[in-house]
Amino acid sequence: MPVGTPADSSVRGDRIPAGLEVLVEVPATSANLGAGYDSFGMALDIRDAVRARITPAPIDPEACVTVSGEGADVLPRSTAHLIHRVAREVLAARGLELGDRLELEARNVIPQSRGMGSSASAVVAGIAIADAIGQAAGCEPETAAGRLAWATHFEGHPDNAAPALFGGVTISFTDIGGAAQSVSVPVADGVRAVLIVPETRLDTAIARSLLPETVPHADAAANSAIAGLFAYAISHDPGMLLEATVDRLHQNYRRPAMLESLERVDALRAAGLAAVVSGAGPTVAVLGTGDDLAERVAAVLRGDPARILATAIAPVGVLTTVVDES
Numbered sequence: 001m002p003v004g005t006p007a008d009s010s011v012r013g014d015r016i017p018a019g020l021e022v023l024v025e026v027p028a029t030s031a032n033l034g035a036g037y038d039s040f041g042m043a044l045d046i047r048d049a050v051r052a053r054i055t056p057a058p059i060d061p062e063a064c065v066t067v068s069g070e071g072a073d074v075l076p077r078s079t080a081h082l083i084h085r086v087a088r089e090v091l092a093a094r095g096l097e098l099g100d101r102l103e104l105e106a107r108n109v110i111p112q113s114r115g116m117g118s119s120a121s122a123v124v125a126g127i128a129i130a131d132a133i134g135q136a137a138g139c140e141p142e143t144a145a146g147r148l149a150w151a152t153h154f155e156g157h158p159d160n161a162a163p164a165l166f167g168g169v170t171i172s173f174t175d176i177g178g179a180a181q182s183v184s185v186p187v188a189d190g191v192r193a194v195l196i197v198p199e200t201r202l203d204t205a206i207a208r209s210l211l212p213e214t215v216p217h218a219d220a221a222a223n224s225a226i227a228g229l230f231a232y233a234i235s236h237d238p239g240m241l242l243e244a245t246v247d248r249l250h251q252n253y254r255r256p257a258m259l260e261s262l263e264r265v266d267a268l269r270a271a272g273l274a275a276v277v278s279g280a281g282p283t284v285a286v287l288g289t290g291d292d293l294a295e296r297v298a299a300v301l302r303g304d305p306a307r308i309l310a311t312a313i314a315p316v317g318v319l320t321t322v323v324d325e326s
């Protein structure tokens, strides 16, 4: 877990300006992208927005978060809310205690528990809010590596967090020192994504519990070749994306938990479209080119009730605006 260093060791909560307002906008993400289990990810042009405010006086810790849109009926309104919890923990590591003065207003559009990185987006929002508050209190900005380390600490794996932080298509890995790192891969002109989002939800923890402890060596070897091919196809030759998105590590093991999603993947791939399970599912992502990609997907899935969302790959990750420095 990273521990940010205050620029001045006397930095404490009383240095946080009352009235400070920060707006963060975080993209949805699609992880794995076929062969890149727990590694590949891409940012999507769909964003949750969170406004954070430092109140002049302490507020009720049971009612310090408002939520509209996705999850409004289930997410906590208290300091137990994921974004609140992340922001407080990151600030505490910098010696900054908020003392019940952080108010959040979340406007959510990213579908939750569907494989579109909603939890990573919430974690990244908390990290970005903490960083902006920390800087207003005199701390150094968090480094890119520090942000990714924090996100990995909360998420357990960096594949969704990296594109939510940095945008585009990312390849995350653990470096030889044991730290999460990521690199950005250029995306060839015209590559876009179509998401097929069902009403059903699947908890990532449940999807992960279906994976075996070990896989056959032949599968690992084939998967590593395809993972390398993906980096080439997405950046240089999108015509190879169908070949470059074959997975042998996770999708089939998870089939029992999302039969319809895997049927969609099979049907789309049989029609020549590069379809994969998005993250831990049950959303399906299709990568390809052409203005008519969504129509081609819809033609294969005719009569399917799942929502079809056409989106660009977002070139930038989380956006932070200090609205009022007070």
Ligand SMILES: Nc1ncnc2c1ncn2[C@@H]1O[C@H](COP(=O)(O)OP(=O)(O)OP(=O)(O)O)[C@@H](O)[C@H]1O
Pocket: 029, 031, 048, 071, 075, 081, 082, 083, 106, 108, 111, 112, 113, 114, 115, 116, 117, 118, 119, 120, 122, 160, 202, 203, 204, 205, 278, 279, 280, 281
């Ligand atoms: N905007 C949000 N604000 C607060 N908590 C959230 C938010 N979005 C997601 N969460 C929390 O994360 C949980 C969903 O996480 P989960 O990892 O199961 O799915 P996901 O992140 O949408 O999918 P995936 O990781 O496969 O892309 C929600 O049940 C909720 O607890």
Ligand SMILES: N[C@@H](CCO)C(=O)O
Pocket: 031, 032, 037, 038, 039, 157, 159, 160, 204, 207, 208, 250, 279, 280
């Ligand atoms: N790589 C992760 C993404 C979802 O968090 C998984 O497939 O479980």
